[in-house]
Amino acid sequence: MTEQPLTVGQVAEEVGVSVRTLHHYDEIGLVVPSERSYAGYRLYTGPDLQRLQHVVVYRRLGLGLTEIATLLRDEADTGTVVEHLRRQRARVTDQVAELTRLVAAIDRALEGEMNGYQISRAEQREIFGESFADNFDDYQAEAEQRWGDTDAWRQSSSRTKSYGKEEWEQIKAEQDEINARFVALLQAGEPTGSEAAMDAAEEGRQQICRWFYDCPREMHANISRLYVDDPRFEKTYEDLAAGLARYVHEAAVANAARG
Secondary structure, eight states, rough: OOOOOOHHHHHHHTTTOHHHHHHHHHTTTOOSSSEETTTTTTEHHHHHHHHHHHHHHHHTTTOEEEEEEHHTTTSSHHHHHHHHHHHHHHHHHHHHHHHHHHHHHHHHHHHTTOOTOBBBBHHHHHHHHHHHHHHHHHHHHHHHHTTTTHHHHHHHHHHTTTBBBHHHHOOOOOOOHHHHHHHHHTTTTTEEEEEEHHHHHHHHHHHHHHOOOOHHHHHHHHHTHHHHHHHHHHHHHTTTTTTTTHHOOOHHHHHOOOO
């Protein structure tokens, strides 16, 4: 833990939350900095950072701010907090595992579940490359076997079956633009918890919502685990820039946590 008090900007960079979020936590009394500088600026002490880290963990578990405030008030009762965390951990672990499997299958097959689609195999190669088109049948079989009866699959399938070459070209162009933004941010040294990085992650999430299926922020953060856990997804980003897979993942997690 840092001994010297930190400013709001330093805390935002170290913990990976936005300055706006820190101000909001201060206003509602959730995490109030214990000290002030001579100029009146907020300064966070070690215990303040510890409390903030607890808040960040709870937020990433999907808890609301009111529930978090109650938990922190009861934190002296170690048994209560530990038991609650155990239940939350079990729930989230199951959820992450299920979403990871679901999204992996959907993302591999979204563009390619082409029976009845208005796009030819040659157009698939032109837009997405030979590797995708050549492996389309395997992707489709795997995805349908695992997730053919899920709501997410049905929603994406219903939307994309009407897409022709023009729509898929637009989807690909948007993906390329979002990836280019991430590459620029990474190479500029922009923190993953910065507004710019989180906004890029939010645009990626919104693209999924526009074209494929409803994707809440927490789900998007879980999806992004594939970028570092699955070598196939990781390679897609690492081919663009070294370290990009983890950068995009951390930006999506920060975006899900911001207020």
